[in-house]
Structures are given as C-alpha cells and as structure tokens.
Amino acid sequence: MTGSEILLGRTQDRNSGTLARSLDSHGIRLERIVAVDDREEHLRAALADLIAGGYDLIVTSGGLGPTHDDRTVAIVADVTGLALELDEAALAEITEIVTGYAALRGVPVEPLLPGARKQAMRPAGAHVISPSGTAPGLIVPGQTTIVVLPGPPTELADVWRRALEHDAMSSLLGTQLERRVLRIWNTPESTVARTFDELGGDDHGTETSICATRLEVEVVIRFAPAARAAGTALADGLVAAFGDAVYAQDDLPVEVRVVQELDQRGLTIACAESCTAGMVAARLAGVPGASTVLRGGIVAYANDVKVSQVGVPATTIAAHGAVSAEVALALAEGARQTLQSDIGIGVTGIAGPGGGTDEKPVGLVHIAVVGPNGTSQVMERRFPGDREAIRTNTALTGLHLVRLLLQDERLSAGV
C-alpha cells in the first residue's frame, strides 16, 4: 500500500486488516504486507521485490486518485512491461459519475474531465472493476496476478469484494479453510498454550493462532476439510478443558452478546459509572438495536453526583471511600432504581496517573452488576497500564460481569 501519512506514523492503516481477514477466509495465505511512501521510486522498488518473490497474488491499495501524484497504475504498467491504455468503458462510467457530482454541487464538470481520463487508464489486458468512488480497481493477469485497489477504506472494501467475484480471480481462490474460534476470558495465555500443547498442538494438520488481547485469549483453529476431525478434536478439547471460561465461539464483541441476550429475555439495563465515565453505556449503545435494552446511565464523576443523582449514601462513601466494593454496589443498585431497569452496572476506580495511594493504588477498580431476585456479580481488579488501558479494561470487565449475571438461574426464576 502507499501513503506517506502511514510512513510518518500520522495515520493508522486500516486496509491491511480488511484484506488480511478476507484473504484468510478465501483460503489465500497472506505472507507479506509492505507499506511505502508516495515516492514513485519506492513503490516501483517494492513492487519489483514482490514480483521477484514469486507470489501468486499482489494486492495494492492507494495511489489511484485523479491527480498526477497518484501513480500506482502507471508504475504497475511499467514494472509488468504492459502498455498503458485508455479503457473506454471505464472512461464512460467515471465521466458519468463526475458529471453527477458536478451537477449535485452546481459546479462545471469540465475541470474534472482530465482526472476522469487519468483514472480510466489501465495496463493492456487488465480487467477494470467498477469504482465505489471515482477510482476503478484493476485485475492485471499474469504469472503474478496484481489487483489494484483504491486507498479509501470503504472504497477498497467495495472494489475488493467485486474483484473477488471476477472470473480472473477464481483460479487464485484456495480451499476455504474452516475455522473454529474460541474466546477464553480471564485465563493466562500461557495456560491456554500449555493445554493446547498437551492436546497435541498442530500436529495433525491444523493451524492455530493463540493471541492474548484485552482480558481474553483468542484461539483460532484453521483447518482444511481433510483435517476436520483433528480441528474439531482440538477445539472440543479446549472447550472441555476451560469450561465456562470459553465464553464465545465467534468474533462478536461481548457487548453484542449481552445486548442480544438482554433483548431476547426482555431485560433492560442502566449504568452508573465513575472512572469509566460513560464507556460501558457507550459500548452497549454501539450495538445496533441497543435502544430496546439500554435505559441510559449516569456518569457519576464527582462524589456529590454519586449521592445526588444515583442515591449512593454519603455515609457509604465516607466509610469505605469512593473506590470500594460498597460504592460499586450502591452505584449499580442506584442505576437500577433511578433509571428503572432490570439490571444495573456500577463502576468506580482509580485510573491514574494521579490519585493513587499505597492502600488504593492506580489501577484498582471495583465493578458491580446487580439484577432482580438478589442476583449480583462484584469484582475487584488491579489493572496495569495507563489511564486508557485501565478504563478500557474496566468497562470490558463490566460487560463480562453482565454476561455472568445472565447465567445466574435466579435471574429469571421469578422468585
């Protein structure tokens, strides 16, 4: 991919992840990702290295804009020795698009036409993929197939999806590997890795990645149909070993699972957050359809707001301190009562960098979840890391505690 902003560290590259996941799901092994800046000679050298590497497929992103400093197509033509030629159909399509743009904005179309013509050029023999913006993609057949994609992430995703459906790509698509995903909460990565080894590891044709991310270990077992028995045995062995800690066998964030389950069971939820200051509520609200379950929340940052808005007794704060299990429980119960929800979440902690003491250091958090019929979950954690890491992990733990509460049989017992 190209882009000086990435090489200067000013922009995070999002296209690599999109392409990596798509390639993996289509049975194409991604072996190398290369980012270069916008200089012609650097893109040329990187492409030449990749072609010399004998890959079956190279995918480029970026450098397809209407101006002269977007040079990807010309360089691809150059390094593959193909003539650059105008694609009349592409020119017609792009001209129609920019004519529409111009009409919408009430500006003349003429200044846009040279750019449209530039974007309609292709190496001889390349297949043009319809654009999502104004830049078409290209499939350049050859010993190495080169797919040329626009850089803006949504355009890239659209054009890539269309390219995958083109006949010229069909010989590249591999056996789609099957996948088993296991997500294990609150368990050390080393413990998961040891059990994986004890179960025989990848000795029988599977390919497994074990990756510790925030508070969970994600195990992805990939296997061809021929190794299905081994893949299934490995996954089932891990499920048996870790039991309820295996909380998901899909890629969905925990808040999606929580919102869906609340919705199915007709339960509502509300939050009272101090150190996370709205992160739990915001994550729940990030799930489409959250409005059926999320009543709302109170960001009880100042102590007097905990008292006046959530009904935490001032005496509880005085006796135990604002960062205590007692206050977390009072926040959870207060959220539930004040906002008239079935379930309440309460969060309090010391996110730092200031505010820590020997007794209550930075990273100490108390999280409580309270439901009907006397159900509750409380947790004290001491999270390492900076303010953002502590707050993010605290919010995530709150969502997991809701998940655990939903497993409590008393919740729907109607006692």
Next chain:
Amino acid sequence: MTGSEILLGRTQDRNSGTLARSLDSHGIRLERIVAVDDREEHLRAALADLIAGGYDLIVTSGGLGPTHDDRTVAIVADVTGLALELDEAALAEITEIVTGYAALRGVPVEPLLPGARKQAMRPAGAHVISPSGTAPGLIVPGQTTIVVLPGPPTELADVWRRALEHDAMSSLLGTQLERRVLRIWNTPESTVARTFDELGGDDHGTETSICATRLEVEVVIRFAPAARAAGTALADGLVAAFGDAVYAQDDLPVEVRVVQELDQRGLTIACAESCTAGMVAARLAGVPGASTVLRGGIVAYANDVKVSQVGVPATTIAAHGAVSAEVALALAEGARQTLQSDIGIGVTGIAGPGGGTDEKPVGLVHIAVVGPNGTSQVMERRFPGDREAIRTNTALTGLHLVRLLLQDERLSAGV
C-alpha cells in the same frame, strides 16, 4: 516486524506508528514497512530484500521470546553472516530478571533458565540493549545497521528509546527536522490543498503532508533549519488564510485542550447524551486531571430518561421529536442545571442503521453547548458512515463546540 496475528488481520499493528513517529522526529526517513508472518523463510526473505535495498537502517520488531519458535536473532545472524554467540552480561541480566519473577510467583526458576540463555544470544559484534521485559534489544553494526526490538508495544518503545541513545546509533541520526503542525477544523481537504498550492507548496525546501482525518485537516510542514524561512512563511500563510479554523498547532486531542482551558478558567462541565451515550463524557474523562472540571453526565438514551433525569419537557419532545435542535438545547441546559456545572453539552441524533426517516435520515444529529451569560453553540450535521463513525464524529463535534463556546467573550464577562 513479525506476527501471524497481524497477517491474519486479527491484531492491529501498533509498533509501526510508534517507530514511524520516532524516526521522523530524529531525522531518519522511513521508506518501507514490511510485516511478515512467523515462518522462518518469510522473515529471512524479507530481511534479505531489505538488506539488498541498501538501506542505512533496518529495525525489526518481534520474535525475541524465550521459546524456539521466536527466531529473529538467529535469522539476523544468518543473513548478516555473523556467528551467534552468548552475551554473558545479557545472560546475567536476564537470569536476574527471571529469578525475580520466579520468586515473586513462588515457582522454581530452573524451567526458565534455558529461555534466558536463548534470549541472551547475539550475532557476534552486536551491542545488547537492556530489556524492559526479558528480551534485550540488539544493535548489529554494519553497512546496514540492524536494530532488533521486542514485539510487545511497551517493551518495544522502552528498548528503542535506549537504543537511540547508544553511540552505535549516533551516525544514523539525521538533522532533526523542525515541524509546524496546523489542525484545521470543518474545512474540506481540497480547499486546504488549493491554498497550499497558491502559497507555493513545497517549492522552497519544505515537505508537507496534508491529511484529512475525522472532521479536521491536519497539515504537517517539515523543514531543515536552512528552509526555516520557507516553512514559517508557508505555515503563517495557512494560518492567515484559515483564521480561527486553525484551532491547534500541536498534536493534542481537542478534549485535552478543552479540559486544560476549563481548568485554567475554573469552569465545570456536564453532559447529557442520547446517541453518543457517554462518549463525550468518556473522552473528557480520558484526560488526566479531568476530575477538576468534569461534574458528570447523564446518558439519556430512553426518551423518558431525558424527561425524568435531565428535565427535558415532554412537550418539547412531542412537538419537535427527540432528534431536534430544541431537544439538544434542552439536554444541554438540563445537564448544566441538574449536575450544577457552568457548561452543559446536549447530544441527540440517529446513529442507525435503523430509525431513519425521509425527514430525519440516519446520520442526522443535533448538538448543543450552553454556558453562562446566555452563551450557546448549536450545530446540526448529517454525518455519513456507519453507526460508529456517526457517533464518534458527533462526540468530536460536541467537544469542538465547547472549544468554540470558550472563545465567546460573554462567557467570562460576568454579565
């Protein structure tokens, strides 16, 4: 860097950005970033390509763990033709670290010693950089200097910082370029680019990147001391052209600026958020020291919560709909009064994917900020993108409106 998780698209690479920004600030031009998976032959081929490319410096990250499948050091020794040898001082240092770990956890140290020995190996002549975890870094001198760093982001940052101070790096550090950063709010990138061209662009020795990110255009002008006059003229020209839209000349997020200014002026703030559901409050609380200015907030997701907790008149919702300028203003004023703050923020909108109508489509948001002395800022926007993009841009706009409110002279007029 190495890491199958990145090549599978399961983990976002954070090290590239860290290194890119550091290299830039030390006058080293980063020309290529390469990511390969954990297979030995792929790392070997990528390193060979980079060495053949004639770079002055190659930095690797990852593959330094204590187990046999972390192979970076052995491969670096191999491709440079250097013998792999034990560094006694590194062995002593790592042994001390793992002995401490073992004692802390009450486990025997013996099983950890082979790993310590493996991590103490270096190519002959390489300089060892003290570890932050257990993996030391290495500086391998030569025609191309190779710096070998551990993969975990915090370890990488620490070891890299130490490596930069080593004598073996001094000849590589270039003239530190000076930088002018201009961040321009709510202005099209094409307008900024046109003005940049009219001011002469990079014709006089500057190097400028213009990058549109969320709701702002970031201009970074870099120049050697010899081109300082040109860099200054260009930056000043852009400031003159865009006036108050140039809201920052540093890299700080807008919420840092807002919290600092509120703190300096002794003002407090509170939020009442519907579609953003706590994102504005959470961003404010992300700034260390926010507790002096952030009173709290109300996540008024359900309409009856807007009425009962924030005091939005039910008649206002009935007359104008929950997504309206009137309700945004009532939320802002209600937040201010309920939570007894100087400034209130109110946010309401349709984040989608459902809930849109012809009259009020997905992406329509109303944001209001209200302060003392009759001051206020209101904005209606129609944001493109998905639920997350709409909510994130809405929260960001709320923070910008606070910034604009703080420029209102009436705010501190004491009328």
